[in-house]
Amino acid sequence: MGWTDERVETLKKLWQDGLSASQIAKQLGGVTRNAVIGKVHRLGLSGRAAPSKPARPVFKAPRPARPAAQPAAPRRIAEPAVAQAAAAPAPTPVPSPVRYVEEAPGSATVLTLGAHMCKWPIGDPSSDGFTFCGRRQSEGPYCAEHARVAYQPAQAKKRSSASELARSLRRYI
DNA sequence: CCCTGATTCGC
DNA sequence: GCGAATCAGG
Secondary structure (H helix, E strand, O other), X not given: OOOOHHHHHHHHHHHHOOOOHHHHHHHHOOOOHHHHHHHHHHOXXXXXXXXXXXXXXXXXXXXXXXXOOOOOOOOOOOXXXXXXXXXXXXXXXXXXXXXXXXXXXXXXXXXXXXXXXXXXXXXXXXXXXXXXXXOEOOEOOEOHHHHHHHOOOOOOOOOOOHHHHHHHHHOOX
16 A cells, blocks of 8 residues: 555654554554654654653664665674674773672662672662662671561561561561 | 664665 | 664663
8 A cells, every 4th residue: 555645644643643653554554563654754753742762862873784685594694793802901890899888778789789798679670770788798698687587487477467567578678 | 572763775 | 755674772
């Protein structure tokens, strides 16, 4: 199917309405989302209300030209990735201040977490705000406080309701 | 793995 | 002009 005036008009409308390229493609029918995106660019309306855009162009390195379309051909071009690794000077591995976090647990990042620092996770590991406790290790990989939480067997069994347990645990998170 | 838009370039 | 392939992200 080609781009009739009407289909282009529909495309414009839906795009401005904030629909995604794939949704527009599905609604128009007979085109893929790539076709829609391509058309959008050609029409010069690539930018719209962009929710999660860096605002700044964020400098993108121009992609090396595509190796040409060869159907059913070995896609990967062998590349000597090993050679240039040696040229780089050995980056000093970090002076190793090894500073324990005494207060404000959770300021140890994956980068600053030392060998003997409490590895109690704080926050959402999939988020970039993720940290570790970072205080001095006591038992196992944890500080004394977190070790208690980690290794409490069935001690809390008497009257500790589920909500009470949850509350006590939350303190450590 | 799902999705998003962006880009390149053979057709 | 078109859009598949590919990329870079969320």
